[in-house]
Amino acid sequence: xxxxxxxxxxxxxxxxxxxxxxxxxxxxxxxxxxxxxxxxxxxxxxxxxxxxxxxxxxxxxxxxxxxxxxxxxxxxxxxxxxxxxxxxxxxxxxxxxxxxxxxxxxxxxxxxxxxxxxxxxxxxxxxxxxxxxxxxxxxxxxxxxxxxxxxxxxxxxxxxxxxxxxxxxxxxxxxxxxxxxxxxxxxxxxxxxxxxxxxxxxxxxxxxxxxxxxxxxxxxxxxxxxxxx
Numbered sequence: 001x002x003x004x005x006x007x008x009x010x011x012x013x014x015x016x017x018x019x020x021x022x023x024x025x026x027x028x029x030x031x032x033x034x035x036x037x038x039x040x041x042x043x044x045x046x047x048x049x050x051x052x053x054x055x056x057x058x059x060x061x062x063x064x065x066x067x068x069x070x071x072x073x074x075x076x077x078x079x080x081x082x083x084x085x086x087x088x089x090x091x092x093x094x095x096x097x098x099x100x101x102x103x104x105x106x107x108x109x110x111x112x113x114x115x116x117x118x119x120x121x122x123x124x125x126x127x128x129x130x131x132x133x134x135x136x137x138x139x140x141x142x143x144x145x146x147x148x149x150x151x152x153x154x155x156x157x158x159x160x161x162x163x164x165x166x167x168x169x170x171x172x173x174x175x176x177x178x179x180x181x182x183x184x185x186x187x188x189x190x191x192x193x194x195x196x197x198x199x200x201x202x203x204x205x206x207x208x209x210x211x212x213x214x215x216x217x218x219x220x221x222x223x224x225x226x227x228x229x
Contacts, residue, residue, distance in 0.1 A: 003169060004109060004225040005189055008159060010174035011116040011123050013195055016092035016130065024085045036197055041065045043178065046117060046149040055147040058117040059086060090122050094130040101214040102135045108222050115140045115159055117149045151182020173217055177201045191217045
């Protein structure tokens with residue numbers, strides 16, 4: 001049996017319920033597809049800026065994308081609208097199974113970490129509000145290190161270097177294929193959670209584990225890496 005990997009979690013949508021911010025978009029746009037379009041564009045432009053060699057904090061990109069999406073529909077985003085989105089994004093609750101699944105993994109002997117495109121301040125507020133921040137040994141943010149958004153290789157390499165680990169001894173758990181592609185290309189193990197709107201892509205690095213929620217992924221990891229007797 002190979003060595004039990006440390007586990008690094010993506011945060012937004014993987015651990016936290018993105019649908020909790022939907023009321024902001026429903027009120028502003030009156031379109032049930034607007035929230036998902038905004039989040040997809042947020043990822044697209046964070047990656048585009050990274051490829052162009054330009055770093056902008058994730059929350060700033062989110063605000064700019066919100067205004068851009070509104071402009072395409074001849075709408076105006078007020079300061080109150082932007083503030084409400086920022087507050088809701090920073091206080092998204094965890095998915096129902098997440099707290100107990102994290103505790104199961106930790107109690108089984110897995111070391112738990114996070115890696116996010118958000119600032120540490122925002123992710124800390126999110127995880128503290130969700131009551132799970134103490135389950136993580138350390139939290140990483142691209143804002144504090146490489147200033148290149150995932151799936152840039154430097155994001156994953158910086159975590160491996162900070163922990164003094166070979167890439168194969170790290171497993172990323174995420175609900176986004178673009179993230180598992182990046183981690184897999186960096187030599188990490190990967191697990192894909194099939195949250196709403198997410199599905200496997202049959203090209204590029206493939207996840208080592210796939211499950212409908214974090215409980216399903218935890219079951220697979222615990223089965224593969226039994227606790228020492």
